[in-house]
Amino acid sequence: MVKIYSGDLDNASAYKLLTGVVVPRPIAWISTQSRAGISNIAPFSCFTFVSSDPPMIGFNCGLRNGVRKDTARNIVETGEFVVNIVDDALLQQVHQSAADYSAEISELDVLGMACAPSETIAVPRVLASPVNLECTLERIVPFGRAGAEFIVGEIRVFHVREGLMVDGKIETAALRPLGRLGGPLYGKLGEVVRVEPV
Numbered sequence: 001m002v003k004i005y006s007g008d009l010d011n012a013s014a015y016k017l018l019t020g021v022v023v024p025r026p027i028a029w030i031s032t033q034s035r036a037g038i039s040n041i042a043p044f045s046c047f048t049f050v051s052s053d054p055p056m057i058g059f060n061c062g063l064r065n066g067v068r069k070d071t072a073r074n075i076v077e078t079g080e081f082v083v084n085i086v087d088d089a090l091l092q093q094v095h096q097s098a099a100d101y102s103a104e105i106s107e108l109d110v111l112g113m114a115c116a117p118s119e120t121i122a123v124p125r126v127l128a129s130p131v132n133l134e135c136t137l138e139r140i141v142p143f144g145r146a147g148a149e150f151i152v153g154e155i156r157v158f159h160v161r162e163g164l165m166v167d168g169k170i171e172t173a174a175l176r177p178l179g180r181l182g183g184p185l186y187g188k189l190g191e192v193v194r195v196e197p198v
Helices: 011-021 070-078 088-096 107-111
Strands: 028-033 039-044 047-052 055-061 080-085 131-143 148-160 178-180 186-188
Touching: 028 055, 028 070, 039 055, 039 070, 039 107, 055 131, 070 080, 070 131, 070 148, 088 107, 088 178, 088 186
Parallel strands: none
Antiparallel strands: 028 039, 028 080, 047 055, 055 148, 080 131, 131 148, 178 186
8 A cells, every 4th residue: 555645745736636536526517607797617526415405516616826716706706606417428518618718708609508598597507418506606615725615506496307307316327427537537327236225
């Protein structure tokens, strides 16, 4: 066994190690809109749900060169965002949206992604995504020395593609979720194993 002491790691080294260990990670493809009306979309793979009553999700957003990324800044400005769940058909678009575009450029336009208006917020949702979660900002919690922020949103509306739900549950095989691995690697849904409740 190789021993690595966290105190010996800088931010980038720890990030590489963690993203190779915590796998696979679900991807939140988050669309936001600036106060000027420019739409943005970016993928975040440090993503989970944090409450079911009310339903809330959270994702981690680090700083870029010491300042908030467009996604976090837009959420702070408007209090709104959409989590677009990604399936394996969206792999290339998701990966391309991670590039560092200027705030004046809409990644949705660059990628040619068709959008639809949300019902309760101004931020658009991606039509190609099998599930869209309309969210309003609940809180932002800072963590660590590098300025990472855990952003929590309350889900106001779930948009679910026809045929994905059975008895109120999402059919994972039909969803075909895309997961993030270490480095530039992604994972598609492999074998699904059903076990009986204990």
